Amino acid sequence: MYHPYFRGKQFELITIREMAPLLAEKNFVPVIEPVRESLGGLKKALNAVCIAGGRAIVIVNPFHGDHQEDGASLTGLFENDFCGYDNIAAGILLRSDMTIEEVMACYVDHAEHSPVLIHAGFTAPKELVAKLADDMPNLINVFVEDHAKLLYRKHFVQSTRILLRDGFKRQRNADYPVMEEFSDLHVTYAELGMAGFGDFLTVGDVYSEGGGPAYAVAIHLTFIDPDKDEVMYVYHFVSDTKDTPTDPAGKFAQALAKLIAKLDSGTSNILETEAIQEFRDLHAKGHFPGLGYIKKLSMKHHIETLADYVT
Known part of the structure; x- marks a missing residue:
């Protein structure tokens, strides 16, 4: 069903931890790309998922952040902390710079951890399917839509396929429109031959280590429009003050007042x-x-909105 993609920053992990019961209830499966060296927050989030009876996918070879060069500590996390946990799967991120040999080596290393393949730019799908032909019917393949188009995805038709779409058009806070379309994938994924769908919540796929001073504060909230074929849209409630890096509290109050009025x-x-x-x-x-807390509330609302839709 729904696979929200999180980068493992503090408030993303707190969101997973707090939402674990709802995620489990709805069979929503978070995909987590750990980007911080410390794994304490990740362990807490995964423990919450396990206690709730849910599932999660943890990428063992992140493209971004502190584990980009070496994912050994993430492999250790599976072997030492979550060994035998069938509900915590090892995600293998397939990027454009990976060879078939590197993919297979990572796959073999995590064969005991229910490996899930996450396609984000890999260029040899035919060869990969040939290597994994026997395993394919039991495999989950997650495709980042911008990097895995229709012809690419067709190679994996024998597997369980999940499609992730980045519905959040990231830009400077001051430049957001009042409202724009987010995605229709929650409505159309089955017609595309997918078993589930996902997105990058109200954060987007563009990765940044941390923001500078906020010249404008924006609150991003998604909603489903019943009058427009249940397409999801996103409001951007932006502060009126946009020309100074000071007073984030005042700017938040301006954005929040617009939200409450709406x-x-x-x-x-x-x-x-x-x-x-x-x-x-x-x-x-x-x-x-x-x-950070505002971002957490925005992500929480997005998950709650989709949970209500699939009821």
């Missing part, structure tokens, strides 16, 4: 999720929880 208009189509209730509470208290 909610109270009765025309937003935004689902009244637990995350939205938190936004309402923050508005009532006049409290600024920090930019």
